[in-house]
Amino acid sequence: MVNRSVKSRKEPFSKKASTSIWKEDADESNPYLVSKTHLRGYSFDEITEQCDFIDTFYLLFLGDLPNKNQKQLLQLLLTTFISPSPRHPASRSAMSLGGGKTFPQHILPASLGIAGGEYLGGRQVQLCMHFIQNNYQTLPKKWLEEQQATLALADKLLLAEGRIIYGFGQQYGDVDPYATRLANKFLGKSFSGPHLTWCAELVDGLKLYDIGWLQTGIVAAVLCDLGFPAYAGAGLFQLIQAPGLLAHGLEAYPKSRTEFPFVSDEDYHIVDT
Amino acid sequence: MSTLKVEDYDRLRGKLPNRTGGWVPGTAVYCRGYDMMDDLVGQVDFFQSLVLNITGQLPEDRFAKWLHAAHICVSWPDPRIWCNQIGAYAAMARATVNAASSFGNLAADSVMYGQGTLPIGTRLIQRFYSQHINERKSVEEIVDQEIERKGGKVNIMGFARPLASGDERVVAMRRTAKNLAFQDGPHMQLALAIEELLYDRYSETMNFTGYLCAFMSDLGYSAEQVHRIFALIVVNGVTASFCEEAKKPADSFLPLRCDDVEYTGPAKRALPDMSHEKS
Structure with missing residues (x-):
């Protein structure tokens, strides 16, 4: 007879949270206030005086200062993907939030939530990083040969959305030429990494399936080259896109509601009711 | 690849077909064929309406009662629970109740507990x-x-x-x-x-x-x-945790001294000369 009565497991929870990122030295008179801070062991005063944003960003997430190639790669990543298209669902959400006079503090988190999706969003980056990290030891051509039967049977809609081979698919029914153009900015440079090169070879093979780069695939490959784990991909993609999302939302905020399209009653069709 | 093509997208530009329903100003608001104001408001339960929107089927009354019970039973006013903590932190940060409820609820999109x-x-x-x-x-x-x-x-x-x-x-x-x-x-x-x-x-x-x-x-x-x-199943406890903490002074929810967060990173070290890039 099953007894569902509740008994505490008395798990040994830690007394303190811990972090290897940030150290706060307490003020002498009030132990809750801070006198001095260190980021990954470096005086934060010195960092603010001597490091630029890219150095600090890299140090914050990866624990050390970047070398020249790492810095150039990260700089290009943050710049290239600083803003999704104004037609991306996350940008459209940001504009809708701004135009709807949503409290401005909600514009960024709400639009970032949309930028976390499995199509052209953070979740797709994360899954693509898993895919790359799990398969990158196999030559792309060989991988494609092994997957031939699976891809032939794959759901075509999911394949197009980049949800079978995460990060690689189509937009609006075709290979996205702009994503290809963006990928080329990262290829063949002194800072180009092996994961991105592997993906570029994969894309060559995927032409057979009418599939190409999605922007999320590029971001995933670069994040792998920078040494991030796959689970970091979703949030980092959101972070990279955050400036553009907020900019679109803030631009929309002062506008009147009639400055945005509203589907007319004639064009709104209630079907199958 | 059996996806939509340019001509299909062109046909949809500015047009919005919707199977669930919508507002026809001056006539009615429709939901799955029902006139919302006449057929649903005051006639059916919130959860019946929710399931109707999601599935297209109006479920029986006893199922709505079961859904009510499920929503009550899983969402407790205890701020130690992960999602409820977000509600408490929202109050501590003087964020709005919507931020608390939305993000606390979002926290339960988890593989450890909650809706996820x-x-x-x-x-x-x-x-x-x-x-x-x-x-x-x-x-x-x-x-x-x-x-x-x-x-x-x-x-x-x-x-x-x-x-x-x-x-x-x-x-x-x-x-x-x-x-x-x-x-x-x-x-x-x-x-x-x-x-x-x-x-x-x-x-x-x-x-x-x-x-x-x-x-x-x-x-x-x-x-x-x-x-x-069940997308909103923990919102009750999150909101309770927000309300509890909103009454209290700022910074008073489980206050932490600087040394209450254990630092496990590198020891203090000197910054290299940043005037030359590392190679």
């Missing part, structure tokens, strides 16, 4: 059921294969829970279902058989997710529908 476990649990019990019926696998075989799949760990979605063994919510919901004249269907019977085996071997029982997923599977709901119907 529901599609996983539903797919799992439906897969187990299929194996049991179609592949004639015994309960023991199903449990053993799942434990083997998890590398020997007794970690089966819907069974056991963090912090405590046993689950008072399953007891309360089974009592509620019985009072509403719901019978155990085949998924629930299988879940109960799995529970019995796990209890005999490891003293672990079915948890709320396991109960809910089996119950919903017996009613024919898919994993996606279950996730959608």
Whole structure:
């Protein structure tokens, strides 16, 4: 007879949270206030005086200062993907939030939530990083040969959305030429990494399936080259896109509601009711 | 590739077909063929309306009562629970109640607890059921294969829970279902058989997710529908935690001294000369 009565497991929870990122030295008179801070062991005063944003960003997430190639790669990543298209669902959400006079503090988190999706969003980056990290030891051509039967049977809609081979698919029914153009900015440079090169070879093979780069695939490959784990991909993609999302939302905020399209009653069709 | 083409997208530009319903100003607001103001408002329960929007079917009244009970039973006013903590932090940061409720609820899109476990649990019990019926696998075989799949760990979605063994919510919901004249269907019977085996071997029982997923599977709901119907299931406790902390002075929710956060990173070190880039 099953007894569902509740008994505490008395798990040994830690007394303190811990972090290897940030150290706060307490003020002498009030132990809750801070006198001095260190980021990954470096005086934060010195960092603010001597490091630029890219150095600090890299140090914050990866624990050390970047070398020249790492810095150039990260700089290009943050710049290239600083803003999704104004037609991306996350940008459209940001504009809708701004135009709807949503409290401005909600514009960024709400639009970032949309930028976390499995199509052209953070979740797709994360899954693509898993895919790359799990398969990158196999030559792309060989991988494609092994997957031939699976891809032939794959759901075509999911394949197009980049949800079978995460990060690689189509937009609006075709290979996205702009994503290809963006990928080329990262290829063949002194800072180009092996994961991105592997993906570029994969894309060559995927032409057979009418599939190409999605922007999320590029971001995933670069994040792998920078040494991030796959689970970091979703949030980092959101972070990279955050400036553009907020900019679109803030631009929309002062506008009147009639400055945005509203589907007319004639064009709104209630079907199958 | 059978996706939409440019001409298909062109046909949709500025047009919005919608199967669920909408507002026809001056006429009515429609939902799945019902006139909302005349047919639904004051006539049906909120959860009936929610399920109608999600599935297209207006469920029976007793199912709405069961949904109410499920939403009450899983959302407690205890700010130690992960999602509820977000509500408390929102209050501490003087964020709005909407931020608290929305982001606290979002926190439960987790693989450890909350709504995030529901599609996983539903797919799992439906897969187990299929194996049991179609592949004639015994309960023991199903449990053993799942434990083997998890590398020997007794970690089966819907069974056991963090912090405590046993689950008072399953007891309360089974009592509620019985009072509403719901019978155990085949998924629930299988879940109960799995529970019995796990209890005999490891003293672990079915948890709320396991109960809910089996119950919903017996009613024919898919994993996606279950996730959608219960999308707001923890909002009650999050909002309670927000309200509790909103009355208190700033910084007073579990205050931390600087040394209450243990630093485990590199020792203090000198910054290299940043006037020359590292190579």
